[in-house]
Amino acid sequence: MSTHSYFSLVIALAVVALLAGCGGSSTPTAPDQSSVPFSQAELREGTGAEATSGKRLAVNYAGWLYSPTAAENKGALFDTSVGRGAFSFTLGIGQVIAGWDQGLAGLKVGGVRRLVIPPSLAYGASGNGPIPPNAALVFEIELLDVQ
Template sequence: MLMSTFRFVVLAGLIALSIGCSSSPTGPSNDAPFSQTDLRVGTGAVAAAGQTLTVNYTGWFYDASKPDQKGVSFDSTVGKSPFTFTLGAQQVIKGWDQGLPGMQVGGLRRLVIPPSLAYGSTRSGSIPANSTLLFEIELLDAQ
């Protein structure tokens, strides 16, 4: 009887420990479909595939429990050097290549990007595998 109680306590402890050690900082129920929302519509040139874009951005882990869905921030260029890349050239995650065409310079766009359009089942730096990400991206230039 004592051995059965001991096994039960050990098993319960291991279950509690495994629940508390989730590899995702946003939790398991934070999957969301891809979405794009213009927070501010720009008035400049329109972004298109093949153009060199210059942006400022902040990225957060998507957190469905927050009113603005912004979990922990994992990266930002705000207050630093802007980021430059070629749209549609697979230099960024698929969610950016899919979510930025049509945006105008001066605009601010919010992208919610599921793992399938981000890093998928692969960890990337501080971003765990299977993470849904949220970005706010300001388009500074499109050439």
Template structure:
């Protein structure tokens, strides 16, 4: 991947704090518990932890989730809510994943519930 390609990908990647949390800050290596809702560009919801009734847990920076989450959730604080726009290169790329078509930009609202 060229530097120009990396730069173009990072220009498409967006993160915005909707609510700034007051709790512990998420760092690489921390185990996070988050609630999230994910949609496609047309607004179609493809998954939501709220629908499942409990947050998911994963280790930040360990590759347990898509790269856009590992990048986008660094520095969020417990109680914070962050919107992420993740280009395909930082999500599932040219492969599909369940209801997510190949080459999809993903939109997430992620709420940090706990840092362990």
């Protein structure tokens, strides 16, 4: 066997070994973040009506995938109402993820709250669109109105 043929064979075997080690799924998955604790922080105190269960809320929000290494744990932005207009829903009846139902109670109109939401209070093992399975989420939510 010539040196050139031997070298080509070694390279081909190395490529096959590397590809075999890559594994099955071509879909990236996020690390399991089920141990990320729920937390809420007031970024701005509101002075208006208080959000309570059964009330209709209008909010502006931005949502990021949780990242333990990013500033304020804000990874990739996956959704925002800014530019689309306020998002409205009834608090406490399951129209939104459980982390919102839990984390927005008590917020007053004009207030802004940051929520860190574990997967168990978000989309869990299913994920949702750009949100991978078992992803924790970070939201900043401004309460605009309570009805």
